[in-house]
Amino acid sequence: xxxxxxxxxITQIAALVATQxxxxxxxxxxxxxxxxxxxxxDEVNFDEATYIIKLLDSEKTSDILMELDEDVREKIxxxxxxxxxxxxxxxLDSDDAADIIAELPEERQEKVISEIEDEEFxxxxxxxxxxxxxxxxxxxxxxxxxxxxxxxxxxxxKEMRTQAEEVTRVHSIYVVNDxxxxxxxxxxxxxxxxxxxxxxxxxxxxxxxFVNVNLDAEEVAxxxxxxxxxxxPVVDDNQVLVGRITIDDIVDVIKEExxxxxxxxxxxxxxxxxxxSIKELVKARLPWLILGLFGGLGAVFIMEGFxxxxxxxxxxxxxTPLIAAMAGNVGVQSSAIxxxxxANDIVKGSLLNRLLKEVGLSLINGIVLGLIxxxxxxxxxxxxxxxxxxxxxxxxxxxxxxxVGTFVxxxxxxxxxxxxxATGPFITTSNDIFGIYLFFIIAKMMLxxx
Amino acid sequence: xxxxxxxxxITQIAALVATQxxxxxxxxxxxxxxxxxxxxxDEVNFDEATYIIKLLDSEKTSDILMELDEDVREKIxxxxxxxxxxxxxxxLDSDDAADIIAELPEERQEKVISEIEDEEFxxxxxxxxxxxxxxxxxxxxxxxxxxxxxxxxxxxxKEMRTQAEEVTRVHSIYVVNDxxxxxxxxxxxxxxxxxxxxxxxxxxxxxxxFVNVNLDAEEVAxxxxxxxxxxxPVVDDNQVLVGRITIDDIVDVIKEExxxxxxxxxxxxxxxxxxxSIKELVKARLPWLILGLFGGLGAVFIMEGFxxxxxxxxxxxxxTPLIAAMAGNVGVQSSAIxxxxxANDIVKGSLLNRLLKEVGLSLINGIVLGLIxxxxxxxxxxxxxxxxxxxxxxxxxxxxxxxVGTFVxxxxxxxxxxxxxATGPFITTSNDIFGIYLFFIIAKMMLxxx
Numbered sequence: 001x002x003x004x005x006x007x008x009x010i011t012q013i014a015a016l017v018a019t020q021x022x023x024x025x026x027x028x029x030x031x032x033x034x035x036x037x038x039x040x041x042d043e044v045n046f047d048e049a050t051y052i053i054k055l056l057d058s059e060k061t062s063d064i065l066m067e068l069d070e071d072v073r074e075k076i077x078x079x080x081x082x083x084x085x086x087x088x089x090x091x092l093d094s095d096d097a098a099d100i101i102a103e104l105p106e107e108r109q110e111k112v113i114s115e116i117e118d119e120e121f122x123x124x125x126x127x128x129x130x131x132x133x134x135x136x137x138x139x140x141x142x143x144x145x146x147x148x149x150x151x152x153x154x155x156x157x158k159e160m161r162t163q164a165e166e167v168t169r170v171h172s173i174y175v176v177n178d179x180x181x182x183x184x185x186x187x188x189x190x191x192x193x194x195x196x197x198x199x200x201x202x203x204x205x206x207x208x209x210f211v212n213v214n215l216d217a218e219e220v221a222x223x224x225x226x227x228x229x230x231x232x233p234v235v236d237d238n239q240v241l242v243g244r245i246t247i248d249d250i251v252d253v254i255k256e257e258x259x260x261x262x263x264x265x266x267x268x269x270x271x272x273x274x275x276x277s278i279k280e281l282v283k284a285r286l287p288w289l290i291l292g293l294f295g296g297l298g299a300v301f302i303m304e305g306f307x308x309x310x311x312x313x314x315x316x317x318x319x320t321p322l323i324a325a326m327a328g329n330v331g332v333q334s335s336a337i338x339x340x341x342x343a344n345d346i347v348k349g350s351l352l353n354r355l356l357k358e359v360g361l362s363l364i365n366g367i368v369l370g371l372i373x374x375x376x377x378x379x380x381x382x383x384x385x386x387x388x389x390x391x392x393x394x395x396x397x398x399x400x401x402x403x404v405g406t407f408v409x410x411x412x413x414x415x416x417x418x419x420x421x422a423t424g425p426f427i428t429t430s431n432d433i434f435g436i437y438l439f440f441i442i443a444k445m446m447l448x449x450x
Numbered sequence: 451x452x453x454x455x456x457x458x459x460i461t462q463i464a465a466l467v468a469t470q471x472x473x474x475x476x477x478x479x480x481x482x483x484x485x486x487x488x489x490x491x492d493e494v495n496f497d498e499a500t501y502i503i504k505l506l507d508s509e510k511t512s513d514i515l516m517e518l519d520e521d522v523r524e525k526i527x528x529x530x531x532x533x534x535x536x537x538x539x540x541x542l543d544s545d546d547a548a549d550i551i552a553e554l555p556e557e558r559q560e561k562v563i564s565e566i567e568d569e570e571f572x573x574x575x576x577x578x579x580x581x582x583x584x585x586x587x588x589x590x591x592x593x594x595x596x597x598x599x600x601x602x603x604x605x606x607x608k609e610m611r612t613q614a615e616e617v618t619r620v621h622s623i624y625v626v627n628d629x630x631x632x633x634x635x636x637x638x639x640x641x642x643x644x645x646x647x648x649x650x651x652x653x654x655x656x657x658x659x660f661v662n663v664n665l666d667a668e669e670v671a672x673x674x675x676x677x678x679x680x681x682x683p684v685v686d687d688n689q690v691l692v693g694r695i696t697i698d699d700i701v702d703v704i705k706e707e708x709x710x711x712x713x714x715x716x717x718x719x720x721x722x723x724x725x726x727s728i729k730e731l732v733k734a735r736l737p738w739l740i741l742g743l744f745g746g747l748g749a750v751f752i753m754e755g756f757x758x759x760x761x762x763x764x765x766x767x768x769x770t771p772l773i774a775a776m777a778g779n780v781g782v783q784s785s786a787i788x789x790x791x792x793a794n795d796i797v798k799g800s801l802l803n804r805l806l807k808e809v810g811l812s813l814i815n816g817i818v819l820g821l822i823x824x825x826x827x828x829x830x831x832x833x834x835x836x837x838x839x840x841x842x843x844x845x846x847x848x849x850x851x852x853x854v855g856t857f858v859x860x861x862x863x864x865x866x867x868x869x870x871x872a873t874g875p876f877i878t879t880s881n882d883i884f885g886i887y888l889f890f891i892i893a894k895m896m897l898x899x900x
Binding site for chain 2: 033035157160161164169170188189191192193224225226227228229230247248250251252254255258259261262263265266267268272273274275278281282285286288289290292293295296297299300301303304307310314315317318319320321322323324325326328329330332333335336337338340341344354357360361364365368369372373376380423424425428429432436
């Protein structure tokens with residue numbers, strides 16, 4: 001289906017660029033989908049990519065630009081003049097055009113916008129740029145097929161031939177009244193089956209899903225996934241139709257959200273990829289490691305406080321990594337399930353029920369694990385009393401860790417903070433310190449003498 | 451847009467069911483989207499859900515059944531006769547019908563299939579059931595609009611009126627030759643704009659994306675996301691058109707895959723939700739906890755081996771949780787980035803380059819963290835030599851943990867095992883043990899005397 005992108009191809013293209021074999025390059029890439037060309041440009045070095053972009057037609061390169069890796073696109077745009085950028089943008093849909101402009105440094109944004117010749121397009125872009133990028137307004141495009149309820153079917157089809165030239169994908173035809181307010185929809189199927197002289201208002205389907213322009217992007221994704229929609233109209237507070245969001249943009253939102261949550265859970269604080277520079281990777285990873293380090297130093301401090309136990313109960317200090325690991329694992333498991341539940345809106349039921357469930361769950365897990373400890377203790381030469389102490393304090397640590405792992409995301413979510421921050425190193429570090437402290441306190445109560 | 455699903459509504463519905471107020475229930479739910487009704491049924495208790503399903507029309511309940519939470523659906527289906535199930539299935543698209551039958555116990559599957567009256571539909575379902583559920587064949591539906599290249603546009607529109615009744619969403623019209631092989635596509639827009647007596651073969655677009663029926667579901671998702679497709683035809687090894695996959699099914703695949711990876715990273719071994727029973731949650735979480743427990747016991751064993759250090763260097767034992775935490779965090783960060791990179795096909799470049807990058811990254815992170823240790827040691831009353839020992843061994847542990855975290859997923863991936871298993875408790879536990887061992891070995895070399 002598509003050209004296979006491998007080392008040989010990249011070498012071949014690099015050679016063609018080096019010899020400036022323009023015709024050969026164009027032939028090679030002419031039949032390729034823009035997403036494949038973008039993948040190739042992500043792989044060749046930066047100068048070669050710029051060369052190829054300048055060589056190909058604007059009509060193709062604008063789509064290619066959209067598909068490029070963000071960092072590559074940023075570099076290429078730096079090397080284009082504002083006039084060249086405006087030419088590329090002219091070929092795009094309004095949502096993609098607005099996204100590209102938004103990526104530019106502020107001084108360049110104004111200059112590029114002023115270079116856009118189509119006044120209507122310029123106005124559309126400026127309107128879109130005003131919206132929050134994580135809202136429906138930030139996702140939507142102005143291109144869609146919109147008809148007036150008072151038209152006949154014939155006039156509707158005629159208008160559509162004009163409008164549909166602009167629109168890449170026609171799903172529903174949106175029907176508005178004289179005030180521009182969304183009042184219903186039609187499918188192409190409906191139009192095909194309808195009598196030519198019929199009136200739109202007779203065949204319009206009044207039941208139409210829509211979202212408000214200020215709705216959060218993740219909420220839009222949930223609506224579209226729940227109702228299996230492929231496009232959804234966007235209205236303002238007066239129900240006036242202002243734009244449309246298509247499923248391909250939502251698929252990207254879903255993927256990005258999933259990757260962000262996964263990285264937060266692993267203690268990576270910004271959007272990085274395996275092929276990023278070392279500097280980028282350090283910036284993303286070091287902060288969480290420093291947090292973990294201070295957690296570990298906290299544990300050192302706690303253990304210094306209990307060092308009297310070393311003489312009689314040195315094994316307590318051998319068990320600290322085990323206790324910390326259990327506290328961490330249990331905490332991460334609890335928080336991961338809650339974070340996913342919050343994302344899917346399935347955390348219902350009272351907080352008290354959830355508390356009881358986690359305690360019950362932790363009791364069962366803790367008892368099983370405690371029994372394993374008791375079974376293993378004699379093999380390490382520990383007394384039954386000591387084994388029991390370890391098992392019981394581990395049980396308490398597990399219950400507390402599960403409760404913390406459950407409630408921290410819920411509390412964060414209620415305060416409007418992304419609960420996914422509560423998974424990963426944040427939870428493991430705090431549970432480590434607290435778990436070790438609790439462990440020694442209980443051991444002291446049960447064994448005494450220090 | 452939709453009814454708001456809250457506690458009051460659930461109580462209201464429960465009351466209506468208790469008093470068997472059938473008309474009231476039907477009125478309340480008549481205007482609701484099936485996805486919303488399914489959400490309501492997920493919330494009411496099981497008997498009430500069954501009552502409502504039996505009350506509503508098959509045409510609506512079949513869609514509702516598809517949207518229900520898996521566990522709720524399983525229970526409801528248990529309470530329906532094979533004839534009743536066949537009636538529900540009759541209203542569904544072939545891919546959904548096949549999915550529901552596949553969820554039933556094997557003995558029931560045969561009986562339900564035999565109750566299906568439409569022979570063609572029965573044959574379709576049986577064909578779909580033969581495919582692997584994680585392949586394109588397992589995702590596709592047989593319903594689509596297919597026209598022959600030799601027809602006129604008029605005949606095409608006529609045939610479509612028949613075929614399109616079955617098809618919920620018409621995106622592309624697929625064009626086949628006399629052997630049934632996919633040779634191109636048309637959009638409804640093309641048909642609208644074409645002269646009535648024209649021939650399909652004159653307006654067909656030969657360039658059409660497609661996937662092979664045996665392609666892995668995740669690969670299908672990547673193709674559809676890359677090329678912004680909303681539907682893709684599926685062909686067999688002879689290029690014969692056998693089905694179609696729509697974007698809404700792919701959105702579900704993407705979401706499920708993301709959730710599965712996230713849960714694996716948190717050490718949860720099967721698909722659970724926050725509202726599952728305690729028994730389900732224990733089964734999913736305990737195995738990883740036991741793994742972590744044995745890791746911790748391994749650490750105990752290692753430390754027993756070095757217990758001679760207790761007299762002179764007791765602080766080594768206070769630092770073990772810190773070392774374990776660093777090894778764990780670094781390992782998880784490395785593996786998370788690699789796992790995401792593998793999923794997005796962006797882990798390119800030689801393995802050697804990757805090795806060097808991780809070592810460089812770990813050196814920088816490790817040196818910064820080591821300097822913090824050196825700065826803090828005097829405050830805890832530790833000698834510079836001791837602080838340096840801790841810092842250096844932590845640096846080695848970090849480098850090793852990063853390499854392990856990088857290479858384990860890559861090796862798993864090359865052997866066809868889901869690399870996501872390598873994140874979470876698996877990595878943290880093995881890095882804990884190895885890290886603590888390495889720590890003591892290096893401390894012994896630098897400090898001596900034990």
